[in-house]
Every structure is written in C-alpha cells, then in structure tokens.
Amino acid sequence: MDEPACPGCRDLLQRVAELEARVTELTRKLDDAVRAGKRQAAPFRKGPPKPDPKTPGRKSGDAHGKHGHRPPPPPEQIAECHEAHLPDACPHCRGHLVETGTADQFQTEIPRAPLIRKFRVHIGHCQACGKRTQGRHPLQTSDALGAAASQIGPDAQAAATLLHSRMGLSHGKVASIFHALFGIELTRGSSVQIGLRAATRLEPDYRLVLDEVRRSEQIAADETGWHVGGHPAWLHAWVGDRGTAYAIDSQRSAVILERVIGADGSGVLSHDEFSSYERFTEATHQQCVAHALRRARELLERATRGAVRFPRQVIALLTEAIHWRNGYVPGAWNDNQLDAHRVSFDDRLLALVSQPRAVPEYATLAKHLRNHFEQWFAFVFDPRIEPTNWKAEQAIRLAVVNRKVWGGNRTAVGARAQGVLMSVLETCGRQALSVVDHVSRALRWFGNRHLPRPLLFGG
Structure with a gap:
C-alpha cells in the first residue's frame, strides 16, 4: 500500500500502528497471566528465575553469617547418657580392638510419650x-x-x-x-x-496491648479482607512502638478505628488511602508513599510518547524525598531547616498536581495527591517517621497466610478470639518473650x- 501524501494521515497511520502493537503486547501478557493462573502453583510462584541470581552458599571472608553447628548443651540439661561401645572385633579385618579414649556426642530429641500428671485435690x-x-x-x-x-x-x-x-x-x-x-x-x-x-x-493482655498502641508515638495501620461465618468482614492491624493489635469487624469503617486508636490521638499515623483515617484530625498523617509510587509506575507501564512525563515526575519527586530521608544524618539540620525543606517538597508536589490532566487516570492520581498534599512528606520534617506503612503490611501477612489456609472464622466469638490471640502472640514475639x-x-x-x-x- 502506498504511503499517503497527507502528513496528518501519515501521523494517524503511525499512531494506529503503535496502538495495534500495544494491543498485541497487552493481549500476549493477558494470555500469559490467564495460563499462569490456571497452574497449580500459581498463587505462590514468584515469576521466572532472575538472570543474575546470587551465588549459593556462604560468603567468603569474616562476615559470612552464623555457623550452623549446634553448641554442646550444659551438663544440667542432659537427661540421658548412653554408652556407644566398641564392636567385638574390627569391622574391616576382624582383628582385636584396643580402646584409646572417648568422645562426646549430643542429641536433642522431642518427647514422644506424653507426661500425665495426677492432682489429688483436697x-x-x-x-x-x-x-x-x-x-x-x-x-x-x-x-x-x-x-x-x-x-x-x-x-x-x-x-x-x-x-x-x-x-x-x-x-x-x-x-x-x-x-x-x-x-x-x-x-x-x-x-x-x-x-x-x-x-x-489473655483478654487482660489484649487490653494492655491496645493501651500500649494508643500511647505510641507512631502507629502504622492497615486492613485486609476477612470472613466471619461466610460473610465479608475486615481484619484491622495497628503496629505501635512496642505492641501490635488486631481486630476483626464486619465493616471497614472508622468506628473500630476510633475505638482502638482513640479519636483524639495526636501521634503520627502512617496509613494507606483509606478515607476513614481522615477523622483523626489531631494526628500527624503520613500517607504511604509506596502506594502512590505503585500507582504511578502502573501508569508509566501503559504510557507512550509524551504521556510518560507526568508519572515520571511523580516517581522522581517521591523517590528523591525517600532517598534524602534514608541518607539523613541526625542533628545535621535544625527544625527550621527541616520545616523549610518539607515545605519545598509540598510546593513542588502542589505545582505538579495542580495542572489539568487530559488522561482520566492521571487526573485521578493528581486529585488524590493534591487532596492530601500535606500528608506525603511528614518524614522530611521528622526523618524518624517511616515514609510507608510497611510495618502494618508486614503484620497483615500473618493474617493473610491464615486466611489462605482456613478462610476466616465461623462465628463472631471466634473472630473476637482470633483478634485477641494474634495481638498477644505477635506482641510476645516483639518483646522477645516465649x-x-x-x-x-x-x-x-x-x-x-x-x-x-x-x-x-x-x-
């Protein structure tokens, strides 16, 4: 087919060809995803192997990690002592053996017989x-x-x-x-x-955990889907300075948040885009930067030509702030300098998201960033604040694993018990308690x- 002489037609045909190539590529990725989802190991697969994986085994040098051998137990822990005698004759030539010494070997075993106690109750x-x-x-x-x-x-x-x-x-x-x-x-x-x-x-301990979370200077919050009696519900997680609290509720509302955190909480609250967190007006909010970066990167993957500019600018600005925070040296800046530095990031973000956007997805992201523009860079003023709510997401993973195994709870009583047990057991782990x-x-x-x-x- 001859190339059209009209410049506009040539541009249109080039654009159509680019879109057709894009549709072909997206169709291929969709087919791959559908096929992968039907495989037995699909929910747990991590993708193809890396092109440059790390070399297996220990690292050379001094910093190669702990040795795997088990140290000998102290004498007071030894419950049994057995003799491993020499055989009657040499196993190779049947000659006479002469004992020259002994060596110790230790074995740690689990008890196979239950210990049954009897109490004579007076x-x-x-x-x-x-x-x-x-x-x-x-x-x-x-x-x-x-x-x-x-x-x-x-x-x-x-x-x-x-x-x-x-x-x-x-x-x-x-x-x-x-x-x-x-x-x-x-x-x-x-x-x-x-x-x-x-x-x-453990109910008294659960109340102590809730009180400890309320008193924390920083709280990371997150939530995930759950089921109670086959009906949809939500499992909430709050990670404080020393305790981790869970609670299961039938609704994803601010009622349970106010009951656990307290409506007058004045600490730092790190969270995702859940709108109910806006009720805590006394708290210092830190929106999860990772969520915004994830949305911008997804838009960048689908963008072509000049449309890549906006998501790249968002990624660059948020990444710059995170890198500055990670490299901050305590005491290098005073409060006025930190406040001015944060204001500069706020102004740059506000200028970026205030411009009109023709692409609907870009307009939605820009509106979200603009509505919360004062909640993105709290970690610039106080580098002790985490820029993401990764602590809460890590705490949620335990519940997600349980949900994959047995789906949720059958009754409201079981859901209440689940929140109590997860809270106390997770906090015990954080306190290095057995x-x-x-x-x-x-x-x-x-x-x-x-x-x-x-x-x-x-x-």
Missing part, C-alpha cells in the same frame, strides 16, 4: 459459713472435677494455640500433629475450645490469684 468446707472449698495446684488450669477431670496441660494448650493462631494450621492439622508427634489424642473441637479458652485468659511460656502461665494464673501474673511489657 476438698473441705468452712466451719464458719459452710461454703465448699477445694485446693488448687500452681500447674492446674481449671477447678473442674468429675467428668471434666481429665484435661490437656497448660504447655500443650499453649502449643495448640500457637500452631493454629500464629502458624496458621487448621484445627484438624493441630489434632493430627498432637497425635503423631506427642501421642496426645485431640479432636478438632478440643482445639477450638483451647483457642477460645486461651483468648479469654509464646508458649506466656500463654501457659496465663492459663495457670487464671483462678490462681496467689500466683504472679505474667507480665507482657515488664515492669
């Missing part, structure tokens, strides 16, 4: 009022007798709680592990009741008022 009555009273041993978790006298111990209950609520195993798998590894018969219903009981005993020890002590402390209460935050 029962009496008061001569003054006549009321019945029974004894309570520090290892008991309940006063139940009769048909409910045979129970699971506190360490075993804590282990079941950890496997389900933190490791993400279903109640059926928890029961299977107890039977296969420990020789303890456990049903799905027993695993459920153990979790509910642990949540009840989850099993803390839950076990909480189970034994309930009803044993003469025992010291386990402390989650010390003091």
Whole structure:
C-alpha cells in the first residue's frame, strides 16, 4: 500500500500502528497471566528465575553469617547418657580392638510419650459459713472435677494455640500433629475450645496491648479482607512502638478505628488511602508513599510518547524525598531547616498536581495527591517517621497466610478470639518473650490469684 501524501494521515497511520502493537503486547501478557493462573502453583510462584541470581552458599571472608553447628548443651540439661561401645572385633579385618579414649556426642530429641500428671485435690468446707472449698495446684488450669477431670496441660494448650493462631494450621492439622508427634489424642473441637479458652485468659493482655498502641508515638495501620461465618468482614492491624493489635469487624469503617486508636490521638499515623483515617484530625498523617509510587509506575507501564512525563515526575519527586530521608544524618539540620525543606517538597508536589490532566487516570492520581498534599512528606520534617506503612503490611501477612489456609472464622466469638490471640502472640514475639511460656502461665494464673501474673511489657 502506498504511503499517503497527507502528513496528518501519515501521523494517524503511525499512531494506529503503535496502538495495534500495544494491543498485541497487552493481549500476549493477558494470555500469559490467564495460563499462569490456571497452574497449580500459581498463587505462590514468584515469576521466572532472575538472570543474575546470587551465588549459593556462604560468603567468603569474616562476615559470612552464623555457623550452623549446634553448641554442646550444659551438663544440667542432659537427661540421658548412653554408652556407644566398641564392636567385638574390627569391622574391616576382624582383628582385636584396643580402646584409646572417648568422645562426646549430643542429641536433642522431642518427647514422644506424653507426661500425665495426677492432682489429688483436697476438698473441705468452712466451719464458719459452710461454703465448699477445694485446693488448687500452681500447674492446674481449671477447678473442674468429675467428668471434666481429665484435661490437656497448660504447655500443650499453649502449643495448640500457637500452631493454629500464629502458624496458621487448621484445627484438624493441630489434632493430627498432637497425635503423631506427642501421642496426645485431640479432636478438632478440643482445639477450638483451647483457642477460645486461651483468648479469654489473655483478654487482660489484649487490653494492655491496645493501651500500649494508643500511647505510641507512631502507629502504622492497615486492613485486609476477612470472613466471619461466610460473610465479608475486615481484619484491622495497628503496629505501635512496642505492641501490635488486631481486630476483626464486619465493616471497614472508622468506628473500630476510633475505638482502638482513640479519636483524639495526636501521634503520627502512617496509613494507606483509606478515607476513614481522615477523622483523626489531631494526628500527624503520613500517607504511604509506596502506594502512590505503585500507582504511578502502573501508569508509566501503559504510557507512550509524551504521556510518560507526568508519572515520571511523580516517581522522581517521591523517590528523591525517600532517598534524602534514608541518607539523613541526625542533628545535621535544625527544625527550621527541616520545616523549610518539607515545605519545598509540598510546593513542588502542589505545582505538579495542580495542572489539568487530559488522561482520566492521571487526573485521578493528581486529585488524590493534591487532596492530601500535606500528608506525603511528614518524614522530611521528622526523618524518624517511616515514609510507608510497611510495618502494618508486614503484620497483615500473618493474617493473610491464615486466611489462605482456613478462610476466616465461623462465628463472631471466634473472630473476637482470633483478634485477641494474634495481638498477644505477635506482641510476645516483639518483646522477645516465649509464646508458649506466656500463654501457659496465663492459663495457670487464671483462678490462681496467689500466683504472679505474667507480665507482657515488664515492669
């Protein structure tokens, strides 16, 4: 076909050819994505291998990480000692063997036989009022007798709680592990009741976690979809200075946010684009820069010719601010200089997003950046502030894994228990506390008022 003489027609044909090539490329990517989604490992695949992967194995030199060998245990931890005697004759030539010395080898093993305790509960009555009273041993978790006298111990209950609520195993798998590894018969219903009981005993700790989060100078917040009884719900996460709190609610509203954070919170609140966070007018807001960068990069991937300018400018401005913050030296700038530096970033962003945009997606992004232009660069004034809410997103991952395994909770009571257990167990990890020890002590402390209460935050 002859090339048209009209310049406008030539430009039009060139534009059509570019769009056809673009449609072909997008169609190919869509087909690849559809085929990948039908593969069995699709939800967990990370894409094709990297062209230049890191060399496997340890790094050379001094900084190559910790050695993998297990150190010998102290003598007081050794429970058994066995002799590995020489054979009667040399295994190679059947000659006479002469012993020249001994060497030690250590083995750490799991207990396969369950430890069964028997408590002789002494029962009496008061001569003054006549009321019945029974004894309570520090290892008991309940006063139940009769048909409910045979129970699971506190360490075993804590282990079941950890496997389900933190490791993400279903109640059926928890029961299977107890039977296969420990020789303890456990049903799905027993695993459920153990979790509910642990949540009840840990309720005081949950309130402490909420109070600790409210008092935090910085709070990172995020939320994800959940299910309660097959109905849609939301799981919220708040990461404070020392504690992490979770709560499950049927709505993605500001009501639960105000109940947990407090409407008069005046700290730093790092969050995504969820509009309900705007209710906290006393707080210093830091919008998640990673979300804005992700949107700009997605627009840049689809842009052609001159349309690449706006997303590139957004990416360059936000990236410049992050690089400045990461390279900031404490004490190098005074407050006035930091404030002026932040104002310069605000002004540059406002000038960038105030211009009219013909592309609807660009106009939407520009409007979002303009509406919150004072909430993007709080980390420039105070470099201690994180530019993203990555801490909350990391905390959400634990819930996402659990959701993939067993989908959510069946009842509102289970959802409440889920929030309590995840909050306390995650905070225990942040406080370098043993989850099993803390839950076990909480189970034994309930009803044993003469025992010291386990402390989650010390003091």
